[in-house]
Structures are given as structure tokens and as C-alpha cells.
Amino acid sequence: MEDTKVSELICNEGSPQWDLQKLNNLFLPVDVADIARIPLSIQAPPDRIVWHYDKHGVFTVKSAYRVALQLTFGDEDGSSSSSANPSMLWRLIWNATVPTKLKIFAWRVAHDILPTKSNLIKKGVDMQELCMFCGDTTESALHVLVMCPFAAATWDISLLTRHAHQVRCNTMNDWLREMLGSTNKAQRDHIITLLWAIWGNRNTLLWQGVQRSPHDVVAFAQQYVHEFITVNGTSSKVTNWVRDAVRWAAPPSGRLKINFDGAFDPTSGRGAVGAVARDAEGGFVAAMV
Numbered sequence: 001m002e003d004t005k006v007s008e009l010i011c012n013e014g015s016p017q018w019d020l021q022k023l024n025n026l027f028l029p030v031d032v033a034d035i036a037r038i039p040l041s042i043q044a045p046p047d048r049i050v051w052h053y054d055k056h057g058v059f060t061v062k063s064a065y066r067v068a069l070q071l072t073f074g075d076e077d078g079s080s081s082s083s084a085n086p087s088m089l090w091r092l093i094w095n096a097t098v099p100t101k102l103k104i105f106a107w108r109v110a111h112d113i114l115p116t117k118s119n120l121i122k123k124g125v126d127m128q129e130l131c132m133f134c135g136d137t138t139e140s141a142l143h144v145l146v147m148c149p150f151a152a153a154t155w156d157i158s159l160l161t162r163h164a165h166q167v168r169c170n171t172m173n174d175w176l177r178e179m180l181g182s183t184n185k186a187q188r189d190h191i192i193t194l195l196w197a198i199w200g201n202r203n204t205l206l207w208q209g210v211q212r213s214p215h216d217v218v219a220f221a222q223q224y225v226h227e228f229i230t231v232n233g234t235s236s237k238v239t240n241w242v243r244d245a246v247r248w249a250a251p252p253s254g255r256l257k258i259n260f261d262g263a264f265d266p267t268s269g270r271g272a273v274g275a276v277a278r279d280a281e282g283g284f285v286a287a288m289v
Contacts, residue, residue, distance in 0.1 A: 009035075016040040089173075092180040097189050099228060105199070106192045110173045114141050114199065132205055141172045145198055154198055154214040158190065158221075189225060197221035253280045 004026070011019045017040065023032045051059040053067050069087070093106045108114055117129050117139035131139040133150040145151055146167075169175040180188050197217050205211045212220070251257040260275035277285040 010040060012044070015042055016044060089177050089180065092188060093176075093192070095185075096192050097185070097229065098192050098225070102192055102196050105196050106176070109141060109145070109195060110176050112141055112172060116141050116144060132202065133211075142169070142175060144202055145172065145195055146175060150214060151198055154194070154217050157214050157218045158194060190221070193225050194218065194221045197224070248282075250278075250280050250282055255280065256285055 009019050009022050009026075011017050018036050018038075020032070020036065023035055027035065050057040051063065054060060054063045089110065090107075093103055093110070096103060096106070112119070117127060117131075119141075120127060121129055129138045131137050131144055131148055133144070133148050137143050137148070143151075146155070167175055167178050169178060179191055183191065194217075197220055201212050201217050248259070256277050256279055258275055258277045260273065262273035263271060272289065274287070274289040276287040279285055
């Protein structure tokens with residue numbers, strides 16, 4: 001059986017046809033029926049190697065790349081959703097109305113090749129691994145761009161359709177597929193730009209020791225998109241996507257309201273807290289730091 005060739009299963013007396021006796025001796029009836037339905041050429045051409053992933057039967061690097069994508073991420077025949085289709089992710093990134101450098105940045109995010117602390121440590125760099133903002137978790141791309149309390153506050157301030165940090169994914173590739181695949185074009189532009197702005201704020205803190213507030217990061221990203229669209233004359237619609245600040249509301253008559261806030265600098269290990277008490281007319285009563 002191991003040394004049997006297909007040609008030995010064909011009778012060439014007259015027109016070529018399958019040798020049903022040999023087929024029945026070697027295969028199950030259901031397999032014999034399938035084999036017998038395969039048409040045989042009357043020209044008896046010589047055998048040749050065929051790459052069945054290409055319609056012409058010819059192997060190409062492009063077709064091999066598509067097969068590799070299918071094996072890695074699943075079929076691309078339309079049965080999978082757009083958010084799970086890797087080719088769709090790349091199209092969503094490259095079709096965004098943002099500068100090319102932001103598209104390249106998003107591509108690097110999807111491939112997890114940003115120089116985060118976790119990636120640098122994997123490459124043998126001896127450094128402290130904790131996030132510079134929270135000082136509590138290893139700085140991965142998913143953490144610093146989405147899950148860190150600073151990043152989460154930034155996404156909460158933005159007027160996107162969902163809380164980005166509440167999308168549960170294990171990698172930035174999965175997060176991008178989920179977010180870009182479930183939002184409209186304008187929102188996708190904002191998502192890519194805000195990711196870039198958060199990363200830029202991280203780098204400013206690292207190299208200059210300066211940190212902007214989440215509100216300032218969102219405002220900067222919106223202004224950046226607005227200027228790009230204005231200069232390039234694109235048709236993308238720019239709307240306000242910074243959540244309005246909450247105004248102070250007075251307490252009921254006869255009561256005091258105490259507002260407080262705190263901050264912590266993980267690089268120096270220092271923190272501070274402050275509080276102020278006001279009456280029902282907004283008058284100052286007391287304060288502490």
C-alpha cells in the first residue's frame with residue numbers, strides 16, 4: 001500500500017478509467033465512491049506538483065503569506081467577523097484619516113514592537129519594569145496605553161462610544177481589532193490619535209519629567225486631528241470629543257461640602273492630598289494639604 005502509485009489504480013485499456021477492483025481492495029466503499037468520481041484525462045499528461053492554494057496551481061510567496069495568516073488567525077472567507085480578520089485590521093489602520101506616522105505607530109502597536117519596558121527587558125535591557133504612571137504594574141503596551149489608571153482616565157474623558165479600558169483583551173492586537181472593528185471612521189481616527197498622544201505623554205514624562213493631565217492629552221489629540229484635517233482638506237468631520245468638566249454644585253442649606261484630590265509621583269515616591277470645605281453659598285470654610 002505504501003509503495004502503490006495512483007497510476008497503478010487506473011486501467012488504460014481504451015480510455016483511462018479507475019480499476020474498481022483494486023480500489024475496493026484498498027479503500028472503504030465510501031472512499032471508493034469519492035475516488036471514482038474524479039475524472040481522468042484522456043491525454044494522460046505527466047505528473048506535476050500543484051500548489052492548490054493558488055487558482056493556477058503555482059506557488060507564490062503572496063499565496064503562502066495568505067495561508068500563514070489563515071493558519072494563525074483563522075479563515076478569511078467571510079465567515080469570521082471584521083474585527084477578527086487581520087487583513088481587515090490593516091485596512092482599518094491604513095485607511096484612517098491621520099498622518100502616516102500615526103498609521104505606522106498603530107501598526108507597531110498591533111505588532112507589539114513599541115519600546116515599552118517589558119519589551120526592552122525581553123531584549124536584555126537592565127531596567128526597572130514598573131509603569132511610570134501608577135508604579136504598580138509592569139509597563140506593557142496594553143497597560144500603558146489602555147489599562148493604567150492614567151490611560152483609563154484619559155479614555156473616560158474622551159467622548160468615544162465605549163470605555164476603552166473596559167474592553168477585555170490580552171494583547172493590543174486584540175484590543176485594536178475589537179475597538180477599530182466596532183466603531184465608525186471618525187472614531188477610528190480619534191482612537192489611533194489618542195493612542196499616539198498617550199504614548200507621547202509617556203515619552204515626555206520619561207525624557208523630560210513633564211506629565212500632562214488626561215484632559216490635556218485628549219485636548220491635544222483632538223487639536224492634532226483638527227489641524228491635520230484642516231491642512232489636508234479632508235472630508236472627515238471633527239466634533240468635540242472631550243468630556244465637559246463637571247461644575248461644582250452647592251450642598252443643601254445648612255451643610256458643608258468637602259472636595260478633595262490627591263496625586264502620587266512613583267519616580268520620587270512622594271505624594272500629596274488636598275481638601276477644601278465650602279458652605280451652601282460657595283463660601284470658603286476650611287482647607288488642608
